[in-house]
Amino acid sequence: MTATMQPKSEAAEAPRRGRRTPGAGQNTRSRGRGLEFGHWWWALPGIALVFAIHYVATGIGGFFAFTNWTGIGSFKITGWANFEAIFKDPTKVGALSNTLFLAFGSVLLGNIAGLVIALGLNRVLKTRYILRTLFFMPVVLSPLATAYIWKYIFDFDGPLNAFLTAIGAGDQAKPWLADPQWAIWTVLVVLVWSSTGFAMVIFMAGLAGVPVEVEEAAAIDGANLWQRFRNVILPAIRPAVAIATTLGIVQGLRVFDPIMALTGGGPAGATETLATQVYKQAFALGNFGGGAALALVLAAIILIFAVLQQRLTRSNPED
Amino acid sequence: MFRYTKLTLLREVGLWALALLFLAPFYFLVTTALKPDTELFTTSALAPPTSPDFSNFVDVLTATGNSNVVMGLVNSLIITAGSIVGLIALGSITGYVISRSTRRWSKGAYYLFLIAIILPGQLGAVPLYMGARALGLTGSAWGLIVLYTGMLLPLSIFLYANFFRGLGTDYEEAATIDGASKSQIFSKVVFPMMAPATGTVTIFAGLIVWNDFFTSLIFLGGSANQTLPVAMYYYIGSLVSQWNSIFAIVIVSMIPILALFLFAQKRFIQGFSGGLKG
Numbered sequence: 001m002t003a004t005m006q007p008k009s010e011a012a013e014a015p016r017r018g019r020r021t022p023g024a025g026q027n028t029r030s031r032g033r034g035l036e037f038g039h040w041w042w043a044l045p046g047i048a049l050v051f052a053i054h055y056v057a058t059g060i061g062g063f064f065a066f067t068n069w070t071g072i073g074s075f076k077i078t079g080w081a082n083f084e085a086i087f088k089d090p091t092k093v094g095a096l097s098n099t100l101f102l103a104f105g106s107v108l109l110g111n112i113a114g115l116v117i118a119l120g121l122n123r124v125l126k127t128r129y130i131l132r133t134l135f136f137m138p139v140v141l142s143p144l145a146t147a148y149i150w151k152y153i154f155d156f157d158g159p160l161n162a163f164l165t166a167i168g169a170g171d172q173a174k175p176w177l178a179d180p181q182w183a184i185w186t187v188l189v190v191l192v193w194s195s196t197g198f199a200m201v202i203f204m205a206g207l208a209g210v211p212v213e214v215e216e217a218a219a220i221d222g223a224n225l226w227q228r229f230r231n232v233i234l235p236a237i238r239p240a241v242a243i244a245t246t247l248g249i250v251q252g253l254r255v256f257d258p259i260m261a262l263t264g265g266g267p268a269g270a271t272e273t274l275a276t277q278v279y280k281q282a283f284a285l286g287n288f289g290g291g292a293a294l295a296l297v298l299a300a301i302i303l304i305f306a307v308l309q310q311r312l313t314r315s316n317p318e319d
Numbered sequence: 320m321f322r323y324t325k326l327t328l329l330r331e332v333g334l335w336a337l338a339l340l341f342l343a344p345f346y347f348l349v350t351t352a353l354k355p356d357t358e359l360f361t362t363s364a365l366a367p368p369t370s371p372d373f374s375n376f377v378d379v380l381t382a383t384g385n386s387n388v389v390m391g392l393v394n395s396l397i398i399t400a401g402s403i404v405g406l407i408a409l410g411s412i413t414g415y416v417i418s419r420s421t422r423r424w425s426k427g428a429y430y431l432f433l434i435a436i437i438l439p440g441q442l443g444a445v446p447l448y449m450g451a452r453a454l455g456l457t458g459s460a461w462g463l464i465v466l467y468t469g470m471l472l473p474l475s476i477f478l479y480a481n482f483f484r485g486l487g488t489d490y491e492e493a494a495t496i497d498g499a500s501k502s503q504i505f506s507k508v509v510f511p512m513m514a515p516a517t518g519t520v521t522i523f524a525g526l527i528v529w530n531d532f533f534t535s536l537i538f539l540g541g542s543a544n545q546t547l548p549v550a551m552y553y554y555i556g557s558l559v560s561q562w563n564s565i566f567a568i569v570i571v572s573m574i575p576i577l578a579l580f581l582f583a584q585k586r587f588i589q590g591f592s593g594g595l596k597g
Contacts, residue, residue, distance in 0.1 A: 036419070036488070036491070037419065037488065037491040037494075037495065037501060037504050037505075037509075038415060038416055038419065038501050038504070038505060039416075039501060040416060040420060040422070042412045042413070042415070042416045042505075043412070043413045043416035043417055043420075043425075043428065045409060045413075046409045046410070046412070046413030046472055046476060047413065047428055047431070049409065049468065049469045049472055050431065050432060050435050050469065050472050050473055050476075051431070052450075052469070053443070053447065053466070053469035053470060053472075054435040054438055054443065054469070054470075054473065055431075055435070056446075056450075057442075057443030057444075057446045057447040057450065058438050058442050058443040058446075060443070060446035061441075061442035061443045061444070061445065061446050062442060064445075064446075065442075071445060117334070117337070120330055120333070120334050121334065124322065124323050124327055125327065125330065125331050125334070126323070126331065127331060127335070129585075131334055131335070131338055132588065133581070133584045133588075134338045134341070134342060135338060135341060136580075136584070136587075136588060137342065137345075137577070137580070139591075140526060140576050140577065140580045140587070141530070141573055141576070141577070142529070142530035142531075142532065142548055142572070142573070142576075143530065143532070144530075144532045144548050144551065144552065145548075145551070145569045145572055145573050148555065148565060148566075148569050149344045149345075149347070149348050149566075149569065150344065152347065152351065152364075152562050152565075152566070153344060153347060155364075155560070155562075157360065157364060157560075158347075158364050159343075159347050159364040159365055161364075162363050162364040162365045163365060166363075166365065193341075193344075196341075198591065201588050201591050201592050202591075202592055204592070205592035250437070254439060256533070257532055257533065275439070275441065278439075278441040278442075279441060282441065282444070282445060283444075283445075283537075288445055291441070292442055295439055295441045295442035296442065298439050298441075299437070299438060299439050299442065302437060302439065303437055306437060
């Protein structure tokens with residue numbers, strides 16, 4: 001799941017790169033001659049498959065956003081009625097704010113944790129590769145398996161409450177997942193746990209590109225740890241920050257599996273997100289039109305934040 | 320100046336402590352799975368089992384019907400391998416053509432794939448299901464391979480296309496001079512050169528398909544060809560708070576991917592960070 005969104009930022013960045021530096025050798029040389037070492041129709045099967053599975057299906061789904069279709073039988077075109085209904089329904093508005101909270105919360109905490117670990121593992125540590133492997137382990141697990149493990153940890157008879165009791169804070173023990181106030185924080189913990197390793201790897205790759213000499217020079221000039229981080233390391237790993245945060249946001253906005261397995265959106269809608277609502281409306285409640293409208297809203301939000309994020313993190317002078 | 324000092328040792332010890340805390344969930348996973356039913360509610364959730372017991376694992380591996388884990392394992396393997404093959408074959412050739420072609424449509428195609436990655440899947444899920452059912456693609460491993468290939472193809476194409484951008488055409492030119500045909504150039508010269516991109520695609524696609532739950536739940540609905548996550552879901556659905564049995568199947572389901580990761584962890588992590596840098 002974590003990987004789903006990987007190429008997004010790359011995707012957003014690549015064409016721009018292409019536009020700005022068009023003459024990377026072969027591009028200019030073969031301009032006007034089309035494809036030199038292949039046939040253009042080689043791309044047809046791929047294009048056709050993507051077109052059918054992504055565009056045709058999504059287009060049809062998008063069309064139903066403006067209807068009252070239930071998923072079977074006939075339907076009427078209802079215009080913007082589905083969208084009006086979304087903003088009048090407190091559950092869906094709540095789902096919207098939960099989605100934003102989880103996306104930004106998990107990106108912020110996951111990236112800070114990932115950066116701190118990456119900085120800690122940077123250079124001279126003897127066991128850095130073993131540690132890197134350990135911190136990365138949660139990333140390869142399925143969201144479903146991850147959610148089941150944490151469901152037990154937060155269970156009333158589970159380890160967390162047992163630990164609290166053991167250290168004499170037994171009065172703090174509660175059914176975490178069933179507590180409307182705490183449930184969303186448990187989801188946040190799970191999201192951060194499974195995304196930290198990913199952010200760490202991106203930051204480690206970024207840090208590896210910071211020349212030792214520059215850091216040394218700054219240290220000799222009397223820059224303290226914080227100044228070195230702020231003025232030398234941070235500017236150098238800016239692309240890594242851009243990638244890790246953009247992916248995190250897009251990934252966070254779509255969060256579905258962990259919530260379905262952990263809380264199912266409950267208690268009383270406290271952990272409902274746009275993606276779980278889309279699923280429930282379209283598949284469980286037979287309100288396909290409403291679900292499609294919600295999916296369209298989700299798509300628009302993802303698009304806006306992906307573009308915004310790219311703009312913000314990439315606006316450095318030499319760009 | 321970056322020598323190993325006492326401070327570094329402190330940092331190393333601190334990170335190990337953090338790592339152990341971070342991986343505490345695995346401790347609960349293993350200890351609970353080894354608890355026999357009688358110990359589940361009598362021992363503390365923090366304590367290891369007093370008499371470890373593998374009967375939960377035996378139960379998991381011998382379950383039948385919808386929650387047949389061995390079947391799920393085999394199906395997941397077939398579907399993951401098939402999707403990876405499809406994604407490498409179609410992704411490499413499509414990525415090659417759209418990144419090498421200078422015609423205007425290739426840029427259009429590039430954006431077509433770019434936007435396809437952002438579209439949320441749920442919007443197209445119902446129309447896709449109806450289309451797949453009409454074509455007889457539901458309920459079979461083949462159908463799911465086609466679906467996963469289509470769903471992840473934009474990702475695969477991007478990884479390949481970005482790889483080509485940084486690659487000159489010298490080898491292709493040399494092969495042309497040597498008299499190779501266009502298809503020979505691709506299969507004998509270009510494709511082997513793309514090994515790093517192929518590695519990244521394999522890791523991404525393998526991980527996503529192997530771990531995916533939602534798609535296989537919908538498209539394999541009710542058939543005997545369940546994938547591992549779906550088999551796990553059904554198995555757990557029949558248990559209430561029997562965490563020892565639940566964790567036994569969770570462990571069984573994560574062993575293959577975890578083993579593969581630990582075996583090829585360097586390749587995994589390089590794939591993740593390398594695939595992103597383009």
